[in-house]
Amino acid sequence: MTAPDRARPGAGGVGDSAARPDGVRKVIGTFAYSSDLRHDDMLWGHTLRSPHAHARVLAIDTADARAVPGVAAVLTHADLPAATHYGLEITDQPVLAADRVRHHGEPVALVAADHPETARRAAALVRVTYEELPVVHDEATATAPGAPVLHPDRTDAYAARVPHPNVLHRQPVRRGDTAAAAPTADVVVTGDYEIGMQDQAPLGPESGLAVPADDGGIDLYVATQWLHADQRQLAPVLGLPPEKVRITLAGVGGAFGAREDLSVQAHACLLALSTGRPVKMVYNREESFLGHVHRHPARLHYEHGALRDGTLVYVRARIVLDGGAYASSSPAVVGNAASLAIGPYRVPHADIEALALYTNNPPCGAMRGFGAVQACFAYESQMDRLADALGLHPVDVRVRNAVDRGDTMPTGQVIDAPAPAAELLRTVRDRPLPPERPWEPTAPGAAPDLRALPGGLSNTTHGEDVVRGVGYAIGIKNAAYSEGFDDYATARVRLELDGGAPVATVRSAAAEVGQGNVTVQAQVARTELGVTRVVLPPPDTTLGSAGSSSASRQTYMTGGAVRQACAAVRDEVLRIGRERHGWPGGALRLSGGRVLDAAGTPVGTLADVLRDGPVERETVFRHRPTEPFDPVTGQGNGHVQYALCAHRAVVEVDTALGLVKVVELAAAQDVGRAVNPLAVTGQIHGGALQGLGLAVMEEILVGPDGRARNPSFTDYLIPTVLDTPVMPVDILERPDPHAPYGLRGAGEPPTLSSTPAVVAAVRDATGLALRRVPVRPDHLVADRLGTAPED
Amino acid sequence: MRVSLTVNGRPRTADGVWPGESLLFVLRERLGLPGSKNACEQGECGSCTVRLDGDLVCACLVAAGQAEGAEVTTVEGLAGPGGDLTPVQRAFLDTGAVQCGFCTPGLIVAAEALVAADLHPSDGDIREALSGNLCRCTGYEAVLAAVRLAAARTAREATAGAETDAR
Secondary structure (H helix, E strand, C coil), rough: CCCCCCCCCCCCCCCCCCCCCCHHHHCCCCEEEEHHHHCCCCCCEEEEECCCCCCCEEEECCCCCCCCCCCCEEEHHHHHCCCCCCCCCCEECCCCCCCCECCCCCEEEEEEEECHHHHHHHHCCCCEEEEECCCCCCCHHHHHHCCCCCCCCCCCCCCCCCCCCCCEEEEEECCCHHHHHHHCCEEEEEEEEECCCCCCCCCCCCEEEEEEEECEEEEEEECCHHHHHHHHHHHHCCCCCHHEEEEEECCCCCCCCCCCCCCHHHHHHHHHHHHHCEEEECCCCCHHHHCEEECCCCEEEEEEEEEECCCCEEEEEEEEEEECCCCCCCHHHHHHHHHCCCCEECCEEEEEEEEEEECCCEECCCCCCHHHHHHHHHHHHHHHHHHHHHHCCHHHHHHHHHHCCCCCCCCCCCCCCCCCHHHHHHHCCCCCCCCCCCCCCCCCCCCCHHCCCCCCHHHCCCCEEEEEEEEEEEEEEEEEECCCCCCEEEEEEEEEEEEEEEEEEEEEEEEECCCHHHHHHHHHHHHHHHCCCCCCCEEEEECCCCCCCCCCHHHHHHHHHHHHCCCCCCCCHHHHHHHCCCCCCEEEEHHHHHHEEHHHHHEHHHHHHHCCCCCCEEEEECCCCCCCCCCCCCCCCCCCCCEEEEEEEEEEEEECCCCEEEEEEEEEEEECCCCCCCHHHHHHHHHHHHHHHHHCCCEEEEECCCEEECCCCCCCCCCEEEEHCCCCEEEEECCCCCCHHHHHCCHHHHHHHHHHHHHHHHHHCCCCCCCCCCCCCHHCCCCCCCCCCCC | CCCCEEECEEEEEEEECCCCEEEEHHHHCCCCCCCCCCCCCCCCCCCCCEECEEEEEEEHHHHHHHHHCEEEEEHHCCCCCCCCCHHHHHHHHCCCCCCCCCCHHHHHHHHHHHHHHCCCCCCCHHHCCCCCCCCCCCCHHHHHHHHHHHHHHHHHHHHHHHHHHHH
């Protein structure tokens, strides 16, 4: 199918572009985001952060801050009631710095006051005495003899596997015999690539409201991606049993990975418990940039060997990810980068190493695409170099090696579901190209439309030095949690009568972060139970975990859990109907509140059964198990599911000024089953634009001093609608036999391929090699990191 | 200090306003109108777009005192008294232009102004009019579709209204 352009009227079941249940509140302004929450008697919390990337903390004096009228509390590490550290995978991150800060922006002290400005001013009066330490900022400074060891007391599971204590995790993947195969290649291309630090930049700032409870516990209302992971990390920090740390999802203004780690959670709760009053914390944009993890910057070295016809013989790859000061989810990012390092291509011989470093740079963790983005830019750049070296069309060299069902990944995992890489590439290639020189006037005497030119209304060119280029790319992404993680989702479904009509209440702890999981849960319930009305109470921790709203897993996992719970409710309804109301045996289905037999003849109604009371079931859904990767060979069935997206980018480049305008970015993606076509299309558009941002504008600039230099929307550029190309979408539906409804995780794949496609198009236009993203004007005109094509 | 202004047609007063507060803070925290959003608070993202005496402004860049005596329209003031959505609001829902929705109030206030001024905007016109509003979820394609749809529906209704008047 091609993408729908608006919601279709329908029953609102699986496959319909059903409307969002929160949509009306969002367009009239009454939907409550976490930063909109209020409480009588509430205080405002503020965080004091380190101005240094690496320093010893010699003393903290809070007397002046405490003396400010309106200040209710000033907390430092000395005031922590219980555990002093937290972390998603490794408990290495201080709640508040004690004797050492390891990155610019690390939290040092907290203030609660009656006005946000009072809290800010008081925090500025906390006197911290620092002694600056040498900054570890890249692989060389991290592993040099005598380099400062950032976590000298490591006891995590990866410590024994790494060559240096500043290496956080390392994962090799070895398949075949690369050394023996290398001499048989007719052509070899090598390349070094670099990726800057991208930020998720969700529009909603980190925020939450912590309310102390009478039982000594805490009620936290917060924007997060995984309520139960927050609870698991918070309870030890607050010194409370988990059941006294009750978390409710507040409205989330986007996530993209930025909300996987704790931000305001611990700090707001500590201030609330300390003062006995509700505390609201809202980051401003600068603090948001300093207060959440980013996408790992990366340096990658690749070597591809191929036969003259383009068939890949071997690939060597080394991927170095900068994890920053704390572990966050870096181990899993390394696993993804290693296992997906060569892309959706058949390669008999592979020798891959991926690692993440501890440095004094800002901590990095989850962002849409999660380790696969970095690898994709490198392997797709390599495929273009190979095409150049062999005189082949870039799509042809890819199609020659493209995986499909039955092929083997370098981890040894056999792809046992459709993986139509070649079809996706051909689909984007065969689309008609957009018209040339779109800025030229259509009527005689009319002015050119500057908005269609690179530089736009800045009036920098009338097209004199503008050249067009076309580029292609494809990426492969795993869905759900990998490497043996016990990944599950819980759902509870109740079916009852309300005013004589059946209504389904669907409960889960799945975070709605904008992607539309609430819509999908309602669609599943309508489909499985044949009802129209579905109610979704706010997610909280009184129900079992739904896992994270990340890794393209929530439609699969919570959708699967809701489907399973609905099936249990349906079975019970049918059992009661047969026992008490004489419904026949055999296959019965529910539709429109009625019970139909195989021929479609009504045999009863839901109301027959529900008049006696509600029917409720709770279930836990798991995807099929995965295995850890072998620490030496990287072999193992590590992933649940693979998803593919391909892009074709058309760009125009002003070669005199180094300005790029992306004219069109066409996508083709296999989603297995489009549970909500309009929402899937929205994911493809949004994901592609984030990849475009990485290609040409988005980077947190971090100096050798480890400080972020552009933490604002003035200086960190995310695409505006004027930077956005036309984005046609082709959706393929090749069902995955192992997944609910055959669906395939859809949110992340478009973020992989759009970056290399745009850069390939700029290369096509300019002839430059372009080994670093984001591509900047000086790469295009000053021949620096652009480097000549033969480089 | 005290600030008195008219918000969405109603006279409102806020007391105890610290002179450094923005109009956005007063709307959100003192007048209970959190529809205008606080994404960057430096005039870069457009999430707090409101109309101030008819002009589109970022409420975060307006000092509270500057709004003294002014007429302000926020997203909360657009739908009809019975909760009837405007054509722009309906179109945002129909095209999937709402995902997380944090940018939505600002985009809708800006799009209303565009549709009120031009029922036949080109794509370039729409892009230019909305270029001050950042969205991180949708990729803007659905937003563009929403504005096209709202303009077309409004134009159709205007034509139908004119025909009815002529009869």
